[in-house]
Amino acid sequence: MKRLVIISAILFCSYGQILHAQAYDGRMDFKLFGGYFNQGGKSGFELMFDVGQNKFLSYGAKVHFAYKVPAYYDTETYSNVLFFMNGHFSNILKMNPKIDPYVGFCVGAKSLGPQVGIRYNFSELFGTYLQYYQPIYRSFFTNTETDFYKKPAFSLGLTFNLF
Numbered sequence: 001m002k003r004l005v006i007i008s009a010i011l012f013c014s015y016g017q018i019l020h021a022q023a024y025d026g027r028m029d030f031k032l033f034g035g036y037f038n039q040g041g042k043s044g045f046e047l048m049f050d051v052g053q054n055k056f057l058s059y060g061a062k063v064h065f066a067y068k069v070p071a072y073y074d075t076e077t078y079s080n081v082l083f084f085m086n087g088h089f090s091n092i093l094k095m096n097p098k099i100d101p102y103v104g105f106c107v108g109a110k111s112l113g114p115q116v117g118i119r120y121n122f123s124e125l126f127g128t129y130l131q132y133y134q135p136i137y138r139s140f141f142t143n144t145e146t147d148f149y150k151k152p153a154f155s156l157g158l159t160f161n162l163f
């Protein structure tokens with residue numbers, strides 16, 4: 001986890017000079033997200049990296065970490081690594097180029113399901129995002145039968161355009 005944060009900070013500092021005015025520019029648009037995460041009433045943080053494939057599709061990875069999960073879930077912390085693909089609709093809906101609504105699907109180590117969200121850039125460097133993720137099935141490495149992995153997740157945070 002430390003390595004991911006350090007690498008992300010280095011990338012951010014290295015490519016901070018190349019800026020974009022739109023919320024989503026398309027091919028080779030790299031974004032870093034970080035913010036508050038809540039799943040099943042338990043708070044934590046989320047770190048996400050998104051790469052534009054074209055003006056309508058992007059893919060990436062994200063990490064969820066929630067802490068102080070009650071004992072009846074057999075764990076004190078919850079973490080999940082997910083890979084996702086999103087479809088972006090600001091061009092199709094002819095919206096303000098700073099606004100980017102999207103829907104996508106996530107496949108993670110502990111859960112999988114759809115997500116929906118919206119991004120808004122305040123300036124050429126940073127913006128904000130709001131996202132809802134609904135796990136529909138526990139995934140590959142979940143060995144517990146609890147329903148915590150199926151609880152909805154909300155996240156809110158900042159976005160940074162890397163280049």
